[in-house]
Each structure stands twice: as C-alpha cells, then as structure tokens.
Amino acid sequence: MDAAVTPDIILKLSNIESYYGPIMAIRGISLEVPRGRIVTLLGANGAGKTTVLKTISGILDPQKGAIEFMGRPIQRMEADRIVRLGLSHVPEGREVFPFLSVRENLMMGAYPRRDRDGVAEDIERVYGYFPRLKERINQPAGQLSGGEQQMLAIGRALMNRPTLLLLDEPSLGLSPILVKEIFTIIRRVNEEQGMSILLVEQNAKVALETAHYGYVLEIGRIVMNDSCDRLMHSQDIQEFYLGAKEAGARGERRWKKKKTWR
Amino acid sequence: MLDFVQQLVSGVALGCVYGLIALGFVLVYKATEVVNFAQGDLMMLGGFFAFTFIGMMGLNYWVGFAGAVAAMALFGMVAERVVVRPILGYPQFSIIMATIGLGYFLRSIAGMIWGTDDLKIETPFSQGVLRVGSLVLAHDKLSVIAATVILCTLLWLFFNKTTLGTAMRASSENMLAAYYMGIPVKRVVSIVWAISAAVATCAGVLLAPITFIHSNVGLALGLKAFPAAVLGGFGSIPGAVVGGVLIGVIESMAGFYLAEGWKDVAPYIVLLAVLLLKPEGLFGLHVRKKV
Incomplete structure (x- = not known):
C-alpha cells in the first residue's frame, strides 16, 4: 500500500473462516479497506468472493476471526444492525x-x-x-x-x-457499454462522496482499472495482494485473469505457482 | 327476486368472514411461505376473548372488541415466536404439522376454559334490521360487510402508503434483499402474524351474532376459508377477499335453490373447476415454477 496515504482503516478482516454447512469456504482471510478507497477482490468462480462479502454483511457468521468496521467488531451481529452502522x-x-x-x-x-x-x-x-x-x-x-x-x-x-459499499459483481450479465457506464458511476461515487468501496469482480480488467488496491482470492485463501497498478503488470495476473497468454496445461501451472505465493 | 337479493346479502356477509380468514392465510403465507392451518382457530380464540371482555366482564362492546383485537395481535406474535420461528427453515411439512397441532391445542384449551356450549355476544347489530321497500336486511350481516370494506381499505393504505407496510411487501418479495436493506425481517414477520391474528379476531367478533362462538367454529370456517384463499390465487390479498365472497355467495345460493346437501359441496365444485381452468387462481400471478 502507498505509504503516503494515511491508512485510516474502515474495514478490517482478521483470519476469517466461514463455512457453508460442513464445507469450509473461507480459509483464514485478512484484508483491509482504507478510508475513501476502492479495494477489489478478484478470483475465479467458487473462490469464495461472495462468501467473504456475505460474511462481512452478517448474512453468514464466521466460525473464526474478527471483522472490524470503523473500529467496531461486527462479526456475528444481526445483518440489519450492520446496515444501520453504515455498511x-x-x-x-x-x-x-x-x-x-x-x-x-x-x-x-x-x-x-x-x-x-x-x-x-x-x-x-x-x-x-x-x-x-x-x-x-x-x-x-x-x-x-x-x-x-x-x-x-x-x-x-x-x-x-453508507460509509462502506460492498459491490458483488456489478458487471454480471451486462453489455460492455453498460459495464463501462456503471463503473464510471462507481468511480464518481467514490470520488465525489469519498465513499469506501469493496468490489468483488470476475472481470479483472475493469476491476483493476477502477480500484486502488486489489486482493486475489483462490479457493478460500488470499494468494496475492498489491496496488492495482502493480497487479495489472504482474505476470500471473496477466496470465490467469487478463488472458495475456493461452491457458495451456493451466491446472498444473496454477498449483505450482500458488505454492510459491504462500 | 327478493329472495335472490336476500340470499346474495347473506352470502356476501358470510363470504366476507371467509375472506377475512383467508386474508390471514395469505398475509402469513406471503411473508414467510408458511401456511398457517391454525388461522381459523385464531378467529375462534378472538371470539372467546371478546366474549370474556364483553359477556363476562361487562365491558362496552367497542372497548371489548378493541381489547380482543389487541390481545389476539399479541397472541399472534407469541405463537409465531414460540411455534413457528424455531422450525423455520426446516421442511414445509414440519411447519404445517406444527400449525395443525397449534390448532388442536387452541381448540382443546378453549373447550377447557369456556366450555363446549354455544356462546353469544350481545352486539349493537344483533337485533336491528334495515328495510328497503319489502327487502329486509339484518344489521348483523350488513355490519360484517361494512367492517370488511373498512378493514380492507385500512390494510391497503397500510401496505401501500406506509414505510413499514412497504417493508413488509419487500420482505415477502425477497427476504434476503430485505436483510441487505437493514429491514428487521424477524420483527416484520412478528407484525405480520399480529395483523393476521387481529384480522381473524375481527372476523370472529363480527360473526358472533350470526353463528355463535364455540370451540370448533374456527375449524369449520377455516376449512371454507382455505379454498377461498386458493380460489383467489394463494398470495393475492384482493384475491383472498374476492375468493371468500365468491365461496360465501355460492354456498348461500346453493343452500337456497338446490337440494339439501349441495350447500357444502357447491363451493368445492366451483373451486375444482376454477383450478382446472386457471390453476394459478383468479388473481394469482402467472409464475410457474420450472422443475
């Protein structure tokens, strides 16, 4: 994260673990959303992005870990109370x-x-x-x-x-023109109202262009995090999310790479 | 002709009572997708509460009426909290059994407390009649119709013009999204049960001069109100009232013009015919679930 920006943290997740029934969907996630910033959470289908958002907004309760919203613990709070706090x-x-x-x-x-x-x-x-x-x-x-x-x-x-807006796949099923229009508005809301935003997207390109900071989620774990500028130029992101290289025997490659990330 | 109008009015009056009970079915179903088979028994209990306040304690009719409605609204909330909420999310089957059980329980308790005799409440509408030419209309029947119109208007205003009412419609359309909006869904569901118990009580008290109150009155009427709700398209509030009135009129006409026995069968024949031709009910939304 840029050292110049005062890290006034709006949302802080520490070691969150969430289950869907017996299945562990989130395996110890920590992330932060600073004031007035757009943070994006990238990942493939089934990586657990939506589960992270549902856990934050209180629809799911985390099994372990802490969620702080503006310095206040909100894990296991009723969903409607969390909304009232401005999320x-x-x-x-x-x-x-x-x-x-x-x-x-x-x-x-x-x-x-x-x-x-x-x-x-x-x-x-x-x-x-x-x-x-x-x-x-x-x-x-x-x-x-x-x-x-x-x-x-x-x-x-x-x-x-809200102080913090959680956006889950706003580009889902929309034409490229509409995606552009909606992301322009998202940026405007962030700039004009200073609203902090946590954005979950599968469309990595538009998400990285819009957000300031990004986390990459794979099978319930964060495998990478950096400023969006740097993520956009990282080789892995280019290969796996922006499609810069043909997929090839991608399964093996992916697992190999992941080990070095941990 | 005179007979026809006479029968029509008493059919509509009876149908209004069915409609009000059906309304309770529909409100609860829309909010929680639970079919409350104890709805008729809530009506019965409301009638007994009113009898206690008016007949036994000697309160003014209107004070007793209001007291019974308030007490039953509270009772509806408690019933939801104690009987339904703990098993919400389990198969429909268990919830249906729980509400049927609640109905049995209420009937037995009412029998133990108030006995098994037919009870009567003295109301301002018990005696009088309205004469229009040679037509004679009893006040008790007219009062039921008037009260139903007033109640439906109030409910319509509540659901369409107030924030809480809109929030109730929102929760019934998409409960998850309602949570995301910060609507306290659980409290909203309690209030829906309170309203449906209160509406049932109004039906019970209005019905008191016509059929008397006894512990099985709710079961009998509930069995008529259920097809009314289905006829109107389960899930439609105006449909419930229209369905109720239709069933009431058919029953009353069949009782007068047809042979003995048709009275109770006729509404069901019409119900079956409607369901064959228009399975979603008269006012139902045309949404068919793809399996």
Whole structure:
C-alpha cells in the first residue's frame, strides 16, 4: 500500500473462516479497506468472493476471526444492525424487489433512516447518477432491463448513505457499454462522496482499472495482494485473469505457482 | 327476486368472514411461505376473548372488541415466536404439522376454559334490521360487510402508503434483499402474524351474532376459508377477499335453490373447476415454477 496515504482503516478482516454447512469456504482471510478507497477482490468462480462479502454483511457468521468496521467488531451481529452502522451491500444478481416500484425500491434502501429531507436529497442524487431510473420511477422493478436493475440495486444501496459499499459483481450479465457506464458511476461515487468501496469482480480488467488496491482470492485463501497498478503488470495476473497468454496445461501451472505465493 | 337479493346479502356477509380468514392465510403465507392451518382457530380464540371482555366482564362492546383485537395481535406474535420461528427453515411439512397441532391445542384449551356450549355476544347489530321497500336486511350481516370494506381499505393504505407496510411487501418479495436493506425481517414477520391474528379476531367478533362462538367454529370456517384463499390465487390479498365472497355467495345460493346437501359441496365444485381452468387462481400471478 502507498505509504503516503494515511491508512485510516474502515474495514478490517482478521483470519476469517466461514463455512457453508460442513464445507469450509473461507480459509483464514485478512484484508483491509482504507478510508475513501476502492479495494477489489478478484478470483475465479467458487473462490469464495461472495462468501467473504456475505460474511462481512452478517448474512453468514464466521466460525473464526474478527471483522472490524470503523473500529467496531461486527462479526456475528444481526445483518440489519450492520446496515444501520453504515455498511451497505449490493448483492450478486441485483436482488431488487420485483413488484415494488423503482421509487419504493429506493425508499427501502433508506429504511433505516429517519431524516426525510436527507432522504429526499439522496433520491435526487441517485436520479442524477442514473437518469434512466427517474424515467421509470413508477414502474415495477421486475420490468426493468438487467442493466437498469443493476443501477437500481446500486442506487438503493446508496440511499442508506453508507460509509462502506460492498459491490458483488456489478458487471454480471451486462453489455460492455453498460459495464463501462456503471463503473464510471462507481468511480464518481467514490470520488465525489469519498465513499469506501469493496468490489468483488470476475472481470479483472475493469476491476483493476477502477480500484486502488486489489486482493486475489483462490479457493478460500488470499494468494496475492498489491496496488492495482502493480497487479495489472504482474505476470500471473496477466496470465490467469487478463488472458495475456493461452491457458495451456493451466491446472498444473496454477498449483505450482500458488505454492510459491504462500 | 327478493329472495335472490336476500340470499346474495347473506352470502356476501358470510363470504366476507371467509375472506377475512383467508386474508390471514395469505398475509402469513406471503411473508414467510408458511401456511398457517391454525388461522381459523385464531378467529375462534378472538371470539372467546371478546366474549370474556364483553359477556363476562361487562365491558362496552367497542372497548371489548378493541381489547380482543389487541390481545389476539399479541397472541399472534407469541405463537409465531414460540411455534413457528424455531422450525423455520426446516421442511414445509414440519411447519404445517406444527400449525395443525397449534390448532388442536387452541381448540382443546378453549373447550377447557369456556366450555363446549354455544356462546353469544350481545352486539349493537344483533337485533336491528334495515328495510328497503319489502327487502329486509339484518344489521348483523350488513355490519360484517361494512367492517370488511373498512378493514380492507385500512390494510391497503397500510401496505401501500406506509414505510413499514412497504417493508413488509419487500420482505415477502425477497427476504434476503430485505436483510441487505437493514429491514428487521424477524420483527416484520412478528407484525405480520399480529395483523393476521387481529384480522381473524375481527372476523370472529363480527360473526358472533350470526353463528355463535364455540370451540370448533374456527375449524369449520377455516376449512371454507382455505379454498377461498386458493380460489383467489394463494398470495393475492384482493384475491383472498374476492375468493371468500365468491365461496360465501355460492354456498348461500346453493343452500337456497338446490337440494339439501349441495350447500357444502357447491363451493368445492366451483373451486375444482376454477383450478382446472386457471390453476394459478383468479388473481394469482402467472409464475410457474420450472422443475
């Protein structure tokens, strides 16, 4: 991490272990999200990225380890209390409320808040980021296109005015143009509001271009972490995530490489 | 013609009661995907509470009515907490058995406390009639219809115009996403049970002058309200009320115009016909699960 940036840590995971039933999905993960930064968590299918986010937001309880959000331990806290502390989660696959209107979906994002004026202000700000949502304000969310639903899911999380935003695969199933549009907004939210963001992505290219710092996850472990600039130029990342080299006998290569990382 | 209108009104009145019980089924089902087979017995218990407050303690009708509704709302929350929540997430089968068990339990307890006689509550609607020309309509039936309209309007406003009501719809559409929004889903579910028990109590108290209160009244009506909910498309709130009214009217017409015995069968024949032609129910959403 750049030594020049004051490491004011918003989120800190120490040795987190999580299980799906009897299966250990997360095998001792430690990571940090500094204030005002975008941190990305990369990894292939089944690496455990979504599980990490679910563990942070309290949908899953970690078996071991500690999670600190703004200096406060939040492991094993109820999910709705964690949201109230200012941590919002945009889940994988958008998960909008299909029969609620766009406006009602956004209002649900502000459910923990009681300041009506602030909420009205934020709803306008979300419409500013995503003008298309404003056009569809009274439509049921289920009728929106995939891209619009992703915008709604992000806008809905912003309505909580979170300190930290967890984003799970915002590029999933979207056209390249929409991916670009959504990541531009993510960067804007980070720059304009100083919001810290933890971004999980399979699209390593766009994630590395957007984020400041990155972690690489493989089968429940962090195998690499560095600034995104350096990750982008690392040989392994280029080979395995950016497709710079044909895969070849990739299975063997991958296991060999991993040993040197540990 | 006069007979027809007379039968229609009493059918609608009875149907409103079915509709209110069906509404309870639907509210709980939408929120938690649990079918509460004790819904009719919650109605019965509500009726007994009202009898206790009004008939035994001599309270004013409206005070007793409100007291019974409040007591039953609390009871609904406790029932959810004690009976349903611990087994939520286990197979549907166990939850259904638990609610059937709860129903048996409530019927036995009610029999032990209040005895097995038919009880009667004196209400402001017990005696009077409304005469329109040669048509004679009993106040007790009209009061049921009026109360149902008022209750449905209040519920509609609550679910569509308040944040808590919207949060309830949100939780029933996507419970996981509701957690992500910081909606306290467990508390929301408790409140849904409170509302459905309160609605059932209203049905029980309104019904008291028409059928009396006894410990098995809930079972009998629950068996009629269930097809009402299915007819309307399980999961649709307006569907539950419309389904209830339809069942009530069919039953009342069949009882008057057809031979003995058709009264109880006719609603089920209509139900089967509707399910054959429109399996999702009259108001059901056209979502078919692909297996």
